[in-house]
Amino acid sequence: MPEDSVPLAAPAIAAVAEAAAPRREGRGRLLWTVLKYALLTLGALAMLLPFLDMVLGALRTPAERLARPPVYWPRDPQWGNFVRIYDQLPLLRWTANSLGVTLAITTLQCLTSAMAGYALAKFRFPGSLSIFRFAVGAQMFPFFIFLIPWFFILRYFPLAGGNDWTGTGGTGFLGSYAALVLPFAVSWYGIFLMRQFFLGVPDELLDAARIDGAGEFFIFFRIALPLVGSGLATLAIFVFLYHWNEVLWTLTVTRTAPDLQTLPVGIYLLRGPFEQEGTKSLQQAAVVVSILPVIIVFLLLQRYYVASVTSGSVKG
């Protein structure tokens, strides 16, 4: 795909171009190089040190925390804390919830974005431009305007969760996983992105299939979709990471449904049990453990993630 190869190839081209450029003054060049690396290093330290601080905090003993003056480097690292919290907190349940909900959202969003993006990219029909403009404009609507209405729409949804057809009598979708997934079934950004990718699929391929008598759905699933596979993958990873970390809506809906709580929400509600200074090492251990899976996944898939972040912005 031209769009996502540009960011990756460009630095290489730039390096070559720079090597071919006329030599600048030796002294000035050294200064720039030093500044460059100093800036990058300082920045990288600022990015990474807070994580290290958290890990160190997880390793302190209660005595070290309560000591005056406070101890920084743990002399008796409590590696056991990382294991101990699994007993104290339902981390596995939270993780399972996060996994289930995020996978469901990712699947739904990929499906709806692909279908809508395909329709908008490959068909000419009245209203397609308006719908596209709507999708672009909808991204400008900030999240908080939906917060209160979604709550009540899900609560009074007819024929759900014990509600009758007027939407009263039960609890609607609240208190079930549906409440966590449904409001995120469609992503306007996803539609925008998939349309972009589908535009790169040659029409001739699709027309040839039509001439051969294939049905439209067959064409979509068997021909068009595989061609944007990598694009879909980048969207999927982007959506997955974004919704794994979603807190506000999940918090609102699962406050009194602890069985449904996801990992970030569980961590957020951790304040209560860990108010005492001495127990805060466990709290820090819990936070570290909660972000580890995401970090590992991210490290493995970062090329795709980077591509997904950058592909939406630079116009090819």
Place this chain on the structure above:
Amino acid sequence: MRRSPVLSSWVNSQKVVPWLFLSPVIVFALVFFVLPVGFAAYVSLTTWDSLTPPRWVGLKNYQYLFATDPLFLKTLRQTLTFAAGTLAIGVPLALLIAMAFSRVPYKGAWRVAYTLPMVTNIVAVGFIFWFVFRQTDGLLNRVLGLFGLPGPGWLTDPSLAMLSSILVYVWMELGRNMLLFAAGLGSIEEGYAEAARLDGASEWQVFRHVTLPLLRPTLLFVVITGFISGMSYFTLMLVLFPGTQGGPSRAALTTGQYMYQMAFEDLRMGRASAVAYVLFALVLAASLVQLRLLRRGGVEA
């Protein structure tokens, strides 16, 4: 799969197919977009505690917010400060780092360091910095102490609370903005910038007259999306300042949090919806202005 030939040809006709593909999205848009926006508008004209029927009050809620409520305008100011602050600090910083980043080898390692904060969830980030910002023994003040500098109360001093929130948000978003700028810079470097240098232009001239103008679409994209999320964000403040309403002297209270607590703690759904609408109007207006600028920059939206 047996379908009647008539149904099959109708379903497969060019006219109907796209609508079929779009149907889930359209249903979603009606239920989870149009309906909520309308619902919020209606509720904002009522007084409603959601446990008893709503009571029509017309524009009274809006009147109250602008004329009587001592806190609302303060939160608007603080929210704008937050959004503007994160852009003012975050964008130049990201640009600087992107420029350095695009000219070094072994990008992979640097990239990992910078994008790690981006994928960490906001709650974890909040906790991390709650500890880092502790006045007596937090990491930041310890480091400052090494240089003989005083260690202020980042989260307890009303004059610093908003700045601390801004810094944490910049920290989180730096990776994403840097990547976007690096991508933009990459495509500029390979063409125009090198040409300009070959023609004898100085670094500064290249930057001002070639790089910056060509970077405009990326810049505006970063600014628009950054502004929208900056205006809406408050989950971070909930974690940094637990048990309070927006930190010391409510110095870090944003309109979003004000609305959330008004709705789910005081059960004032009507007024909260009015708050949401006012903030939404502000954000939309600002975004449209920025979009106009983007259009004029000659880039398709």
Place this chain on the structure above:
Amino acid sequence: MTRRLTGLLGACSALGLMASDAGAQEARTIQVATHYTEEQAAPLLACFDAYEAEHPGVTVEHQQTAYGDFLQTILTSRVGGTAPDIYNVYSVWVPQLAAAGVLEPPPADVAEFIAEGYSPATVGAATIGGQLWGIPTELSIYALVYNRKLLEEAGYSEPPKTWAELREIAQKITRTNDQGNIDVGGYAYGTSVAEGVHPFYAQMFAAGVPPFAEDGRSTNLTSPEAIQILSDQAALFADGITSNAIVVDNFASNAVAMQISANWNKQGWQEAFGDQFADTVGIAPIPTDGPGGTMLYSFLWAVDATSDAKEESWDLLRFLNTPREGGLSCTGEMMQGMGSLAGNSADLELMTANADEFDRAYVEEVTSGRAVTQPNIWQAAEADRILRGYIDQAWAGTMTAEEALTQADAEIQAVLDEQP
């Protein structure tokens, strides 16, 4: 393809139906929501197991929420229709909850049970507008908590009796590190709403002026006593004797000499100080120039009005609050573990008999009549939040105490005027 989608949507709604249908099955589940940690609630959880054993088919679940989130969780769950069956709520929230129709009034036999087993004062705390709303649980009282060792090191063997004495002692003890940050604080407050507002109320009671009028329709926040209290507090900040950096949580680290705190902190302090507890932690009446007094508040067990297991819930509550075999009730045992005082008369008697110095000092506040119940005013949580915001400003020096309290009074009055 559309079939796949329909299947997906169908699965989603089926999931929803299944999830919320669980409550309608034969076996009953009673959900009990409290803000106590698993550790604090251990005796209670043991009682839940005992109850389940005696009543097969009934499951009792504990939902724990941090105190700071608790009211919001209750209200959100009520609005969302997923409310628990039993709440352990702060009495001050009851007017708001009762007016919103959240609570179920106790049936006649439970009301009798309460009248027989609880002192008039505690029953009063659970009564709003003549209607009893639940079974009173813990009594929380505020007093001056001080670190004996720190005071002795500074040369003081007695805790302060007036604010001037407190200020003197605090000034002597406060120590700053190289960076100018307070390392050991002579006096400490806290960042949460309660940690700022409750000591303030307690000091007002001590000065003989309750924060709110008897009828709950106006405040006394602009009285000279209140203004004096706040400006004294602000002076501590202005003179560097205390700051926002040193908080009540630091008491357990021997880093705070004095603070106004409630008795339920006992468990945490016992853990932190270990066998040094009795020698380190001292309790004294709140220092004042007035007649003396302090604030008392209580929690109560209440049942949700939309619960589908009301009878079972009240039955469970009776079980939890009936003294066992010549000992404490379940609730009483939990209170004792936390260092709180029970509302149940029989429990209280037993506790007083076994009380250590810490407990006795707090009980003394109650029995001497100094402790006055915090009034259950309209939208109390909102009023507290407003007040805290202005107290912050006074402490930070951006407003004088008089300005801050005048504005707080105006805003709170506007809220109070909304009540029917």
